[in-house]
Each structure stands twice: as structure tokens, then as C-alpha cells.
Amino acid sequence: MENFSIAKTYVKHKDKWFFISTIERDCSAVGAENIRYNETMVWKLKGEPGSERENKILGQGEDVKGSIKEHNRIARIIYDSGENVGDKI
Numbered sequence: 001m002e003n004f005s006i007a008k009t010y011v012k013h014k015d016k017w018f019f020i021s022t023i024e025r026d027c028s029a030v031g032a033e034n035i036r037y038n039e040t041m042v043w044k045l046k047g048e049p050g051s052e053r054e055n056k057i058l059g060q061g062e063d064v065k066g067s068i069k070e071h072n073r074i075a076r077i078i079y080d081s082g083e084n085v086g087d088k089i
Contacts, residue, residue: 016083042074
């Protein structure tokens, strides 16, 4: 099955912008091929919303299909800490 977008959020921390994206996708674990889940990733942008994102993924999280709890949790961490997320994500 194809991946599809669940949520997209731009977050500003001080003078920097970040892009958070959550997609629903198939699980790639052996024996779990028919399971779908949400995957969230966050990048720092090179400028304002709509600009290119930097190549490095700052963090990644997973959640059950249909939930944006992890997306919102990561957005809050970025809002509070910016790119200095350490092991919070």
C-alpha cells in the first residue's frame, strides 16, 4: 500500500524554522508486512516555511495508525528546544 500524509507542521524556535511530517506507511519488519503505522520526522529548514530543508533528520518517532500524538509531542519539543533536542526524540 502507498504511504500518505497524515500531518505537516512548521514550528519556529527563536529565529529558526523546522518542518515536521507524519506519514502512514507499511511496517517493514519481517512478519509484520500487513501492519500500518505512523512515522514522524523533523528537519530544520534553510529559511522560512516553504524553503528547502536541511539533509539531516533531527528526530524520528513512531505512533499507531491514525494517531498524531507523537507528531504533537515532537512539535512541542522543537518549540521548546529547537535543534538541541538531544535524546528527547
